[in-house]
Amino acid sequence: MNIVELTQRCGFAALVALPAGCMDLPVDADVEARQGGGPGIDFDIGADGTPGFLLEDVQLRPGVTVDLFVNLYGSLDKASESKRCHFAVHGGVFAAASWRPYAKALGEDACVLVTDMPVRGNSGVPQGALFGDLDLFDYVTAIEEVLERLDARKIRPRTILGHSMGGTLVQMLQQRLVDAGSSLRKRFGIRDAILVASDLPAEVPWALGDSGDLSGLIQAFAVEEPAYGSLFEIPVALWPAFYFTNRDGDVVPGALTPAEIEAGGFNALGEPLRAIHQLNGTGPFTSRPSADAELFEKKGTRLRAIAYEEDIYVQLAESETLYRHLSGDPASRCFVPVLGPDTVHVLQFSNPQALVDAIADSEDCHY
Known part of the structure; x- marks a missing residue:
């Protein structure tokens, strides 16, 4: 059963008619300023x-600007320790x-830094444009500018991770830099790129x-928000069907x-409809974003791809093809399939230890 059938079974048409708006999400009691920094970090x-x-x-x-917050999950006492940090990019509607x-x-x-x-x-x-006017190129620019500003503070993580749409953004950033004669390694010192359940x-x-x-x-989940423009919104009531459902159409344990979801602050109001169309090659876009073959081959950044057996969006074989396309490694030595009945698209929510283990187990891979 695919996601289209799933949402039809759950009656999404009725949910689309519900009034949409930006909710005030409750603050997770566990989310506090856990560790401070040393004298050199404010x-x-x-x-x-x-x-x-x-x-x-x-x-x-x-003419378009926005204030962005880079969240620190974990600890960072001084800038010189930032090489151990992971710079992570979240997915769409997350x-x-x-x-x-x-x-x-x-x-x-x-030490995980996430914007x-x-x-x-x-x-x-955003100031100077509606949120709904933004596209994936704007998001890539945001990531690039964030890395630049962190670098100016001598905060230089060596690993970048991208989940779902975030994986596409990592690919697009590498493509932009390579087209300009640079790369993630040359520009920012990033040695490892890890795509997690990445879009293709x-x-x-x-x-x-x-x-x-x-x-x-x-289009079924397209809404007009007066303050934000045309957005793609998934009602949180449908998150189990969208994200915690296996390939048989059943919601998985955990x-x-x-x-x-709301208490954890994992969800967003939505994404610009234009950006979602661009991601999927729908609407005004005739194809998905491009990524050159061997984009990460001999560019100084090792690529790993983590894929989930029960992901209803991207099949294991498709993720392996993605890895081979981007790395030029026909032996799939740094492709990591994660198997099991709970390995859905958002396993990092429900069983994050499985993702930690998958990354750790592939630490010594090379191609």
Whole structure:
């Protein structure tokens, strides 16, 4: 059973008619300013109590700026220790807090830096354009600018992770840098890129995306928000069907409830409809974003791809093809399939230890 059938079974048409709006999410009591920094680091504190860095007036395009918050999950006592940090990119309709369970599973020595994209978590609303006017290129610019500003503070993580849409953004950033004669390694010193349940570029066949079924699904969840423009919103009541369902259409053990999703701050109001169409090659876009073959081969950044057996969006074989396309490694030596009955698209929420173990087990891979 695919996601289109699932949502039809759950009656999404009726839910689309519900009034949509930006909810005031309850603050997770566990989210506090856990560890401070040494004398050389001054942390800001987000509205939910998370330490991090407030980066004001990040320019997304000429005349369009936004205040972005880089959340620190774990500890960072001095800038020189930042090489052990992971810089993580959240997926579509998620917030930075979606990486918090992963950071907790890493243990006491965790350092995970995650930027809230606009209109979610601790980040602000774009100035100079509606949120709904943004696209994936604006998000890539945001990530690039964030890494630049962190570098100016001598905070230089060596690993970048991208989950779902975040995986596409990592690919797009590497593509932009390579096209300019640089790379993630040359520009930012990033030695490892880890794609987690990543969406696929135009060059990799994708059964769900290429079926044409996504166009109607996306439009079914398209809404007009007066303050934000045209958005793609998934009601939190449908999150179990969208994200915690296996390939047989059953909600898996350990799935989070809608209340737990909200309490954790994992969800966002939505994404710009334009960006979701761009991601999937639907609407005004005739194809998904492109990523060159061997984009990470001999560019100084080792690529790993983590994929989940029960992911209803991207099949294991498709993720392996993605890895081979980007790495040029025909032996799939740094492709990591995670198997088991609970290995759904958002395993990092429900069983983050499994993701921690998958990354740790692949630490010595090479190609």
